Amino acid sequence: MTINDTSQQFIKTLTDNFLNTLTQQVHQKVVIDISNQMKALDVPSLITDKISQAVDTAVSTYTMPDNAIGVKVNNVIDAVTGQFKNSTNLFLDTLTKSVQQKILNELAAQLTQLDVPAVVREQITQLLANTVKTYNFPNRSIPGAAINPNGLEISGSSVSGGTITKFESTGIQDRASQCQVTILDTATVFENRLVAASLEVAGDAKFKGDLILDGTISDSSPFLGKLIQKTVTAINAQYTDGQFDQYVNRVLFKLNETGLDATTIKVGGTALVQDSTLVNTVIRSNLQTVGVLKELQVIGETLLDNTLYISQKRIGINTIDPSRTLDLWDQEVQIIAGKREKDIAMIGTIRNQNLIICANNKDQLIINATDGSVSVNSLNIGKVNHTSAATMPTDNRPLGQLVWNERPRVGSPIGWVSLGGARWASFGAITD
Numbered sequence: 450m451t452i453n454d455t456s457q458q459f460i461k462t463l464t465d466n467f468l469n470t471l472t473q474q475v476h477q478k479v480v481i482d483i484s485n486q487m488k489a490l491d492v493p494s495l496i497t498d499k500i501s502q503a504v505d506t507a508v509s510t511y512t513m514p515d516n517a518i519g520v521k522v523n524n525v526i527d528a529v530t531g532q533f534k535n536s537t538n539l540f541l542d543t544l545t546k547s548v549q550q551k552i553l554n555e556l557a558a559q560l561t562q563l564d565v566p567a568v569v570r571e572q573i574t575q576l577l578a579n580t581v582k583t584y585n586f587p588n589r590s591i592p593g594a595a596i597n598p599n600g601l602e603i604s605g606s607s608v609s610g611g612t613i614t615k616f617e618s619t620g621i622q623d624r625a626s627q628c629q630v631t632i633l634d635t636a637t638v639f640e641n642r643l644v645a646a647s648l649e650v651a652g653d654a655k656f657k658g659d660l661i662l663d664g665t666i667s668d669s670s671p672f673l674g675k676l677i678q679k680t681v682t683a684i685n686a687q688y689t690d691g692q693f694d695q696y697v698n699r700v701l702f703k704l705n706e707t708g709l710d711a712t713t714i715k716v717g718g719t720a721l722v723q724d725s726t727l728v729n730t731v732i733r734s735n736l737q738t739v740g741v742l743k744e745l746q747v748i749g750e751t752l753l754d755n756t757l758y759i760s761q762k763r764i765g766i767n768t769i770d771p772s773r774t775l776d777l778w779d780q781e782v783q784i785i786a787g788k789r790e791k792d793i794a795m796i797g798t799i800r801n802q803n804l805i806i807c808a809n810n811k812d813q814l815i816i817n818a819t820d821g822s823v824s825v826n827s828l829n830i831g832k833v834n835h836t837s838a839a840t841m842p843t844d845n846r847p848l849g850q851l852v853w854n855e856r857p858r859v860g861s862p863i864g865w866v867s868l869g870g871a872r873w874a875s876f877g878a879i880t881d
Contacts, residue, residue, distance in 0.1 A: 772799075838865075845871040 616623045631638040652658020666673045714721040719728055750760040758765040765771035767778040773787035773795075782802055789795035797804050797816070806814035815824040828835040834846075837853040848869040854862060863877030 841865045841873050841875065842867070843871060843873070845869075 629640045631640070650658050650660045717730060719730060721728060721731065747759075750758075752758050752769065756767055758769045758771065763771040763774055763776070765776045765778075768776055773785040775786040777784045783798055783800050784796075785799060786796045787794070798818075801818050803818045804816040805812050806816075811826075812824075813826060816822075817824070826836070832849070834850045835853065836851070837855045839855045842852050842865060846867040848867055850867040851864055852866075852873075853864040857863060857879055859879050859881045861879055862875030863879060865873045865875050868874055
């Protein structure tokens with residue numbers, strides 16, 4: 450591809466005019482003057498200026514299509530260089546006919562010193578660089594100012610928007626199918642597991658560098674085992690038994706002096722005490738001393754002070770194996786209370802032991818375990834009191850009171866009855 454015909458004709462005309470003018474000047478001088486003038490004339494500079502003017506005019510009038518700029522530059526160089534060579538050859542032919550060979554050789558020597566392609570390339574490069582900077586590029590194209598001509602490097606700050614698929618660099622390999630890392634000014638968020646050969650939490654002036662784990666550490670985790678081992682080792686190395694005991698004593702003294710706020714103690718995330726009430730999540734305890742209990746409800750086996758035992762609807766006192774609903778032991782003596790059979794209750798003992806019912810620390814009723822006899826010192830039947838004596842009473846007792854004879858014999862009464870006013874009468878004479 451070559452430059453258009455208009456530009457080519459313009460360059461040819463400009464070159465021809467320059468050579469014609471130079472020919473007329475040469476003919477006006479004598480041979481010696483021409484020789485001296487040619488030696489003093491700075492032909493390369495003169496030709497360079499003319500070429501620069503020709504290139505500026507050609508590029509400014511040249512309409513660039515969508516082909517590569519580099520191809521256009523080379524085409525311009527080739528066209529200008531070729532046109533200049535053709536015109537130069539014509540000029541030399543004309544000059545040869547008019548001047549001596551010496552002048553021709555001198556002029557040819559000076560012309561050979563001029564690097565026409567280099568001059569053309571430098572001028573076109575500078576002109577195109579200025580044109581690209583001000584060129585109005587189409588939408589979604591790359592601005593010329595963002596292109597570094599040296600190696601065509603593109604700055605990363607000029608690339609924005611969109612997702613880079615299959616992204617890789619020296620230190621990054623992106624194989625995720627969706628967003629897994631979000632980088633913010635205040636935090637870096639990992640959407641899944643974080644796997645690292647080592648982890649260092651370093652604080653600064655803005656962040657403390659605390660390590661906060663929101664989750665659980667597996668019992669089988671090597672990290673947990675090493676953490677416990679290092680902690681125990683560090684404590685053992687730093688604190689002797691005396692130092693540790695001293696520290697514990699200080700803690701106990703402080704607790705005894707200032708007390709402990711139970712509302713700050715939490716079990717499973719819940720305060721141990723709420724509104725002076727122990728939370729119902731506490732289901733096990735090893736309390737040894739409590740204050741006065743207003744209410745106590747127990748479900749299951751209960752043992753109080755190794756004395757009172759309650760289980761399976763039975764109560765044992767000094768025994769944990771009650772045989773009846775109530776089973777009381779006092780050393781070797783056993784007293785029971787419960788159901789004997791349907792609609793029959795029983796209070797007593799099931800062992801070979803006498804049973805005494807007393808009042809005011811007096812044996813009022815004695816049940817003998819050997820023969821089953823019942824002894825009563827004084828018995829009231831209705832309003833009549835029954836007692837016994839060896840002789841007739843002489844004291845004042847209510848009317849109708851009976852006293853049974855403890856030494857009955859033939860001719861003596863069975864007993865005596867009170868007639869009131871300390872008067873007594875015998876009844877039931879004993880006969881042979």
